[in-house]
Amino acid sequence: MALGFQEALAQRNIEAPTLVSGAQACGTLTNSFDFTADMSAGVALPSNNQFILQLSNPSGSFANASEITDLGTADGPNEASGAGTVIEFFNVNVPQDANSDDYRLRVIATEASIISDISEPIPFHFFDDDNLLIRLNGGDDIIFCNVASFAKQVSVVVLDENDNEVDVNNFNWEWLRDGALIPGENNPTLLITEEGDYQARVSVGLCNNVFVFNKSNRISASLVNTSDISIITTAPDFSFCPDETKVLQASDIDFSYSYQWIKDGVELDGETSPTITLPDNDFGGEYTLEIELSEDCILVTNPVTVTNEGSSITTPLPPGLVLLPTQILTLTVETDAPVGSTFRWIRDTNIIIQGITTGSTITFDVPANGVGDYRLEIDALFPDDPCMSELVTETVVVAAERFDITIAPGEVVDCDQDTITISLEEMVGITSTGDRVPLTTEQFSFFDFEWFNDGVSTGETSLSLDVSRADNGGSFELRAIFSPGGLPDTVSNNLPIEFLSNSIVLDINPPVLEAGQTVTLTAPASTNFTYEWYVIQNGTEVLIDGETTNTLTVSEEGDYFARISSSLCTTDTLIAEVRGPGALSELIPNVVTPGGNAANNAWVLPNSFTDNDVEVSIYSSNGQLDFQKNGGYNADWPNESASQASELIYYYIISRSNTVVKKGTITVMR
Structure with a gap:
C-alpha cells in the first residue's frame, strides 16, 4: 500500500541543532553566531516551507509558547534528497535579555509537521561588552x-x-x-x-x-598597623648644617596615598609628596607627616625634631619691593647668626656696605632712585656656628610707573548676610616692563583713598567699607591718589554688589502645566548674575545643559531650581514644583486682592497646610513679623495683618513640626 503524503514527510527527521563554533553563545552588539541542524534523507518538502530556529525559556523548556524566541529562519533545503542534508542558520544574534546556561534549541518546519530533536543545554548570554x-x-x-x-x-x-x-x-x-x-x-x-x-x-x-x-x-x-610608619632620613640624624642636603621621607612610600607635611603644627603649602627637601634657611623645627591611606585611614606620624646646627635667616627679604618717590625704603633682615658675624650688602654686583653684626636685625636704607638687585650675605662666626654658615637673601627694588588696586570681600560671603565688608585686597606697582610688584601695607600711607558707589563718592576714606542690604548695593570702586604727587591716580576693579537670598522663590507661569503646554520658571534677573538650571531626578540634581538665563521653559512635570551666582556668593532657589491640573489643589497662592471684591480677598492655603502641627509666619519686606499662627490656619491673613497688608510684597514661611516645608512671596494687589 502506498504511503500517504504526510506519512512520507514524517519520515524526514531533524536532529538537534548545534552551535557551529564554540560551546557558548556569548552575544554583544557587534557579533553573531551560526547554527546547523542535520536533516535525514526523504521526499521533497513544500517549496514555501521555512525552517525556524527556536530558543527555549531560560530553564530549557518549550512548554509555554509565549516564552519561546524565534532566533532565525532558513528557506531550505526543501528538495527531495537520497542522503542527509544540513539546515543552516547564519548570523544569528543573541537576544539582549538572554542570560542563562540552560537554554535549549530546536528547529520547526513551517509547512510540515516536523519538529527537531531538542539540543543539550547551550549557554546564551548577552552583554554590551564594548560600551559599558x-x-x-x-x-x-x-x-x-x-x-x-x-x-x-x-x-x-x-x-x-x-x-x-x-x-x-x-x-x-x-x-x-x-x-x-x-x-x-x-x-x-x-x-x-x-x-x-x-x-x-x-x-x-x-x-x-x-x-x-x-x-x-x-x-x-x-x-x-600604622605604628611602623614614621619619618626617616638618609642622613645620620636629624641635625643639619644649612648648606647640607636635607631630605625627610616617609618610611612607607605608596603613591596611591595622599601626603601632607606639617612643620610646627602648620601645613606646608605644596609639600604633598612622600619626601621633602628642607630649605637652607629657617628649616629647624618639629615635623610631622599626615598620610591619607584611604577615607577610613588617616594617620599622623610621630614628630621628629630637625635641628639647625648652624644659623638661619629667620626673616628674609621679600622677592620684590617698590621704591616710591620721596620714600626712604628700609631693607630689614632678621637672623640668628652669632653676634660678630660678617655681613655684606651688595647692590647689583657692587658691595655697598659691610660690617659686623651687633644683633639679630640687619638693615639698609635704599637711597632715592636706588632701584636695583640687592643681596645680603652673612658669614656666620666660627666656632659659635660650627657649620660656618654662609647665608644669603636677596630682592629686587623697582620703580613703579602706575599702580593696580584689587578690592574684594574680606571674607567668605553668605548670600543671606545683611552687611558685607569689602576692602583693599592688594595694591601692586607696575614697572615700565610690565612687572607687577606688591606694595607693603606700610606703603599704603603714601596714598589717599576714597570709596565710590556707582561713580558717586561715599565719603569713606578707610581701606574697607561696609555695605548693607538696606543700601541696595551697587557698583563699588576704590580710588587712590599718591599724596606727594607725581604719579597717576589709580582706580580699582569695579565690584558689583547685588544682594541675593538663600530663600529665593521662582515665579511659575502659568501655575499649572496643562497637557501639551509649557510652564516658564523665572528667577530674579540681573546682568551681574550667572545662572544654572537643575531638575531633580531620583533624588539627584541633574544640570540642564544650555540653560544660562534667568528663565526656564519646561514641558514636563518635575522639581526644578536655579543656581544663581553673583560676584560674592552662590545660592540655590527654592524648588519649584511643576505639576499638572491634578495638583492644583496643592498650589499656594502668591497673590491676594483685599478690598471687598469676591475673589482672593484672603490668603487661602490648601487643606494639607491647615493641620494643627503647621505653623504659618508672614513677614513684611523689611523682615518684620506681620502674622504668625500655630495650627489651625483658616484664611486668617490679611484680615489679621499687623500692617493691614499695606505693603506690596510679603514673605511667608510654612513649617511642619519645626521643619520649614514651604517659603515664598505674596503680592498684595488692590
Whole structure:
C-alpha cells in the first residue's frame, strides 16, 4: 500500500541543532553566531516551507509558547534528497535579555509537521561588552588603621560610552574575593568585613571568561598597623648644617596615598609628596607627616625634631619691593647668626656696605632712585656656628610707573548676610616692563583713598567699607591718589554688589502645566548674575545643559531650581514644583486682592497646610513679623495683618513640626 503524503514527510527527521563554533553563545552588539541542524534523507518538502530556529525559556523548556524566541529562519533545503542534508542558520544574534546556561534549541518546519530533536543545554548570554564601564568603590582601595575589625559597604557604578550612569539594577551581579565566588551575594552593593581582593561582575554564567568588560576593577581591603610608619632620613640624624642636603621621607612610600607635611603644627603649602627637601634657611623645627591611606585611614606620624646646627635667616627679604618717590625704603633682615658675624650688602654686583653684626636685625636704607638687585650675605662666626654658615637673601627694588588696586570681600560671603565688608585686597606697582610688584601695607600711607558707589563718592576714606542690604548695593570702586604727587591716580576693579537670598522663590507661569503646554520658571534677573538650571531626578540634581538665563521653559512635570551666582556668593532657589491640573489643589497662592471684591480677598492655603502641627509666619519686606499662627490656619491673613497688608510684597514661611516645608512671596494687589 502506498504511503500517504504526510506519512512520507514524517519520515524526514531533524536532529538537534548545534552551535557551529564554540560551546557558548556569548552575544554583544557587534557579533553573531551560526547554527546547523542535520536533516535525514526523504521526499521533497513544500517549496514555501521555512525552517525556524527556536530558543527555549531560560530553564530549557518549550512548554509555554509565549516564552519561546524565534532566533532565525532558513528557506531550505526543501528538495527531495537520497542522503542527509544540513539546515543552516547564519548570523544569528543573541537576544539582549538572554542570560542563562540552560537554554535549549530546536528547529520547526513551517509547512510540515516536523519538529527537531531538542539540543543539550547551550549557554546564551548577552552583554554590551564594548560600551559599558563598571567601577567599584570609585577605584579606591579599602584601608583601615589600627582596628580589630571593620565593615565597609561598597557599590558598583555602571557608565555608558558617554559616562552617563546606567541603572545597576538592570544586571545580575556576582562578587569575588581573591578570585573565588562569594556565595549568595548578588546585589550591586557588598558589605566587606574581611581582608582580600574584591571584584564585582555581571553574572553571565559560562560566558564569564569570554566577556572582557563585564567585570569591575579590583580593590583590596586591608588592615594596617600604622605604628611602623614614621619619618626617616638618609642622613645620620636629624641635625643639619644649612648648606647640607636635607631630605625627610616617609618610611612607607605608596603613591596611591595622599601626603601632607606639617612643620610646627602648620601645613606646608605644596609639600604633598612622600619626601621633602628642607630649605637652607629657617628649616629647624618639629615635623610631622599626615598620610591619607584611604577615607577610613588617616594617620599622623610621630614628630621628629630637625635641628639647625648652624644659623638661619629667620626673616628674609621679600622677592620684590617698590621704591616710591620721596620714600626712604628700609631693607630689614632678621637672623640668628652669632653676634660678630660678617655681613655684606651688595647692590647689583657692587658691595655697598659691610660690617659686623651687633644683633639679630640687619638693615639698609635704599637711597632715592636706588632701584636695583640687592643681596645680603652673612658669614656666620666660627666656632659659635660650627657649620660656618654662609647665608644669603636677596630682592629686587623697582620703580613703579602706575599702580593696580584689587578690592574684594574680606571674607567668605553668605548670600543671606545683611552687611558685607569689602576692602583693599592688594595694591601692586607696575614697572615700565610690565612687572607687577606688591606694595607693603606700610606703603599704603603714601596714598589717599576714597570709596565710590556707582561713580558717586561715599565719603569713606578707610581701606574697607561696609555695605548693607538696606543700601541696595551697587557698583563699588576704590580710588587712590599718591599724596606727594607725581604719579597717576589709580582706580580699582569695579565690584558689583547685588544682594541675593538663600530663600529665593521662582515665579511659575502659568501655575499649572496643562497637557501639551509649557510652564516658564523665572528667577530674579540681573546682568551681574550667572545662572544654572537643575531638575531633580531620583533624588539627584541633574544640570540642564544650555540653560544660562534667568528663565526656564519646561514641558514636563518635575522639581526644578536655579543656581544663581553673583560676584560674592552662590545660592540655590527654592524648588519649584511643576505639576499638572491634578495638583492644583496643592498650589499656594502668591497673590491676594483685599478690598471687598469676591475673589482672593484672603490668603487661602490648601487643606494639607491647615493641620494643627503647621505653623504659618508672614513677614513684611523689611523682615518684620506681620502674622504668625500655630495650627489651625483658616484664611486668617490679611484680615489679621499687623500692617493691614499695606505693603506690596510679603514673605511667608510654612513649617511642619519645626521643619520649614514651604517659603515664598505674596503680592498684595488692590
